[in-house]
Amino acid sequence: MLTPPFDLVTLAVPFFVLAVILEIGLARFGVTKTNYETRDTLTSLAMGLGRSVPLLLTAGVSFTASVWVYQHRVFTVPFEAWWGWAAIFFLEDLTYYAFHRWSHERRFWWAAHVNHHTSQHYNLSTALRQTWTGGVSGTWLLWLPLAWLGFSPAQIAIQQGISLVYQFWIHTEAIGRMPRWFEAVFNTPSHHRVHHARNPRYLDRNYAGILITWDRMFGTFQPELDDEKCRYGIVKNLGDFNILRVAFHEWVGIGQDLLTARSPRQVWFYMFGPPGWSPDGSRATSASLRARWEAAQGGQETKL
């Protein structure tokens, strides 16, 4: 099977809408402490709405590539086999972890992903602040090995949909912490709040999609601490709610930097170095911000 019989994300849209209404309602009547700012909400939802257009434009390329790779697969995983679904659950989630980590640690892919982090709020509308340039940045290439292994493009698409829908509900402050066993294994609102925080301690942590175990395995896990409240947004927050600025500001920044590059090395690092890299070190990367913060703490904090 090459095309999925249903689009899980499209089917989930009514659930997304009802969940946002519920979250706003609970905050309005004082049940939770969630905040919604009108223009911020409009920006998030418009990014989610607008995403479908560029996605449609690049879907043909990524689907064709996926089918081509699947035609050259080394195994065949039966679509109906339970073990195939179990295997793709873990493999797709590991792929997502790699994609997500790359999207934070390399500027070219950060430029495509950063818009998801530009809200200074953390609510269910933030989950829908999706990338417009992910397709053209080519991150979908990371999923091609799954097709090469023998998972059908349909099965990959369905599992990607499951992951995306799962990650919707964790974008909330309305839920404190889940049961301890759940927090140990799965990505949760608490873990993902850390991921969206701009506090130096929390930068570039908790890349998980569904399973937080990848972060625990690869040393990028950071629990949410009761005495350090998350401050949401990006290191240098945006100066307005212009949706085009949200979608393209980092791409413009890359372009401006390339115009000033004086060597192939600078070109490379401006494009593929860590976000915030500069030849003279005058800007701040996540690593340098964390190092300065650790130094300010008197060296008491150790690396994970």
Added chain:
Amino acid sequence: MTSGFWIQFAGSAIAVAILVALAGWASIARAIPPLEIDQARRLMAEEFPDKTIDQLWIADDGKAALARSGDFGLVIYRVGDGLVGRQVPWSAIPKAVAGHLTLSFGDFAAPAIKVAFSGLGAAAYAHAAL
């Protein structure tokens, strides 16, 4: 693009409009009282942890603050109920015209802002020239 896509797109757009209206009606944005000196200092320290503040001015409307830190000007200002911070060379801070400053950050992500700082007298610039 099929007509089905556009029907779905239009339906989603209507849902977006309803949700935004609901968020506006709910009035659950963060409270943003005008900045005061102590709060501005704390926010500056969060935003620019490596900088020490020599002088600090609060905008007339309480929605922005400007600080001098050596050769740098540090700016924090409200956008919605959030906060944005930028630093620029102090030499790039223009003189106020009729009490208003237009601050440009040379950053596509942060367009220029115009803020009234009636407390920012000539003394600040004289100090800057030292």
